[in-house]
Amino acid sequence: MKAEILSTGDEVLWGEIDDSNASWLARRLRECGVDVTRVSCVGDDIATISSVMAETSSRCDMVLVTGGLGPTGDDLSAQAAAVATGDDLILNKGAFESMADYFALKGWDMTKGNEKQAMLPSKAVMMDNVCGTAPGFCLEHGQARFYFMPGVPREMKAMFNRHILPELDARYPSRQKATLCRLTLFGLPESKTGHKLRDFYAHFPGMRLGFRASFPFIQVKFGSDPFAGDAGRVTSDDMAAAKAWVLEQLGRYVISTAGISLEARVGELLKQKGQTLAVAESCTGGLIASQLTDVAGSSDYFLLSAVTYANDAKMAVLGVKKETLAFHGAVHEQTALEMALGVRERSGADWGVSTSGVAGPGGGSESRPVGMVCIGVAGPDTAKAFTYNFSYGDRGMNKKMFAAMALERLRRELC
The missing domain is CATH 3.90.950.20 (CinA-like)
Incomplete structure (x- = not known):
C-alpha cells in the first residue's frame, strides 16, 4: 500500500520550525510495511490544503495530515477537509466530550476557541487526543483514507500509535512488515562506518542497510525490505548471521545492540x-x-x-x-x-x-x-x-x- 504525508502550517513552510513529524511518520510507516511515496508541506490556506487533498486522493491509499487542529484562526485543516469533500462542519459530540473530559482533568476552562476544535466534517470519524486538547479525525476521499492529527509531535505520535497503527493492522493484515536491527555507535565517523560495512550486500544481498548520523553518534540499521516481495524476506537465522557479521566488523564502537542512546x-x-x-x-x-x-x-x-x-x-x-x-x-x-x-x-x-x-x-x-x-x-x-x-x-x-x-x-x- 502507498501513503503520502502532508504537513500544514506557515511556521513549517517558512522554516521557522523543523518538520520532525514528517520524518518520524515516514520512518514508522516504512517499518510497518507502508510505502511512503511523497511528503508535502503547505501553509495555512484552505484552498491550498483542499487542492492538495484532491491531488493525493487519486494516487495513494492513505494520507497522514499534521497540523491545523488548534483553537486559533489559522488552524484550518478541518475547514479544508470539509471543502475538499463537499461536506459541512458540525459540532462533533464525541470530540467535544473528549475535550471537556481533558479540560476537566487539567482543571482548565474551555473557551469558544476550544469549541472550534470540536467542529469536524459531518462524515469524519473522531480520534481522541489523550495528550492534548485537539481531537483528530479521519475520513474517506477518493481512493484514499485521510488521517488528520495535531502538529504537536508528542500528541501526533500518541494518536498515531493509539488509532492509526491498530487500524492499519485491521485493514491491511497481510502487508509485509520490516524486520530490523539497530545498533548505536560511538567513536567512529559515518564514512569509516560505511567503509567497514562495504561488503554487507555481498554477504546479505536480500537485505537493506542504512546509516543515520546524529552527532556524536551513528545508528546502523539493517534488515528486510518490505517492498521487495519474496526477495526481501529474511528469516531469524538470516538476521542473526547479519548481526554477528556487523558486530564483528564494528567491534568496540557498538555501544548498544538495541539502538538505544x-x-x-x-x-x-x-x-x-x-x-x-x-x-x-x-x-x-x-x-x-x-x-x-x-x-x-x-x-x-x-x-x-x-x-x-x-x-x-x-x-x-x-x-x-x-x-x-x-x-x-x-x-x-x-x-x-x-x-x-x-x-x-x-x-x-x-x-x-x-x-x-x-x-x-x-x-x-x-x-x-x-x-x-x-x-x-x-x-x-x-x-x-x-x-x-x-x-x-x-x-x-x-x-x-x-x-x-x-x-x-x-x-x-x-x-
Missing part, C-alpha cells in the same frame, strides 16, 4: 548492577545530568549533579585540593580525578564521573587547547582519569562530545 545504555547497566551514579561537571555545565534524566526511570540510579564551574566551587562542593588547582589548574587529570572522587564520596553513589575542559571558542592555550577535556571516573574498586583532545570549532559540539566521552568511559567500566 548511550545514556540509556549506561542506565541499563547501572540498574543491572544495582548501582548508583553522581556527576561533577565543569565544562559540560549540566549536560550529562540533563541527558541522564531524559531517560525515564533514571531516579533508580542517578543521585546528584554538581555543576562546579568555578575553582572555588570545586574546592567547596567537591573537596578538590587547593594545591591541586594551584599546581595543575582546573583542566588536568588530577583535578578531574579529585572531582570524581569528591562527588562520589559526598553523594554516597557507587560511581562518580567528572568533566573539566575547554569548550571554546576562547580560553584555550598551548598546553590546554580548545577541545581538551579531562574526565574522571571513580568507582567501587577503581579511580581513573583520562585526557582527550577534540576540536570541532563549535562550543556546543565540543560540549556534546565531552559529555558523550564521559558516559562512554563509565560504560566501559560497567561492562
Whole structure:
C-alpha cells in the first residue's frame, strides 16, 4: 500500500520550525510495511490544503495530515477537509466530550476557541487526543483514507500509535512488515562506518542497510525490505548471521545492540548492577545530568549533579585540593580525578564521573587547547582519569562530545 504525508502550517513552510513529524511518520510507516511515496508541506490556506487533498486522493491509499487542529484562526485543516469533500462542519459530540473530559482533568476552562476544535466534517470519524486538547479525525476521499492529527509531535505520535497503527493492522493484515536491527555507535565517523560495512550486500544481498548520523553518534540499521516481495524476506537465522557479521566488523564502537542512546545504555547497566551514579561537571555545565534524566526511570540510579564551574566551587562542593588547582589548574587529570572522587564520596553513589575542559571558542592555550577535556571516573574498586583532545570549532559540539566521552568511559567500566 502507498501513503503520502502532508504537513500544514506557515511556521513549517517558512522554516521557522523543523518538520520532525514528517520524518518520524515516514520512518514508522516504512517499518510497518507502508510505502511512503511523497511528503508535502503547505501553509495555512484552505484552498491550498483542499487542492492538495484532491491531488493525493487519486494516487495513494492513505494520507497522514499534521497540523491545523488548534483553537486559533489559522488552524484550518478541518475547514479544508470539509471543502475538499463537499461536506459541512458540525459540532462533533464525541470530540467535544473528549475535550471537556481533558479540560476537566487539567482543571482548565474551555473557551469558544476550544469549541472550534470540536467542529469536524459531518462524515469524519473522531480520534481522541489523550495528550492534548485537539481531537483528530479521519475520513474517506477518493481512493484514499485521510488521517488528520495535531502538529504537536508528542500528541501526533500518541494518536498515531493509539488509532492509526491498530487500524492499519485491521485493514491491511497481510502487508509485509520490516524486520530490523539497530545498533548505536560511538567513536567512529559515518564514512569509516560505511567503509567497514562495504561488503554487507555481498554477504546479505536480500537485505537493506542504512546509516543515520546524529552527532556524536551513528545508528546502523539493517534488515528486510518490505517492498521487495519474496526477495526481501529474511528469516531469524538470516538476521542473526547479519548481526554477528556487523558486530564483528564494528567491534568496540557498538555501544548498544538495541539502538538505544548511550545514556540509556549506561542506565541499563547501572540498574543491572544495582548501582548508583553522581556527576561533577565543569565544562559540560549540566549536560550529562540533563541527558541522564531524559531517560525515564533514571531516579533508580542517578543521585546528584554538581555543576562546579568555578575553582572555588570545586574546592567547596567537591573537596578538590587547593594545591591541586594551584599546581595543575582546573583542566588536568588530577583535578578531574579529585572531582570524581569528591562527588562520589559526598553523594554516597557507587560511581562518580567528572568533566573539566575547554569548550571554546576562547580560553584555550598551548598546553590546554580548545577541545581538551579531562574526565574522571571513580568507582567501587577503581579511580581513573583520562585526557582527550577534540576540536570541532563549535562550543556546543565540543560540549556534546565531552559529555558523550564521559558516559562512554563509565560504560566501559560497567561492562
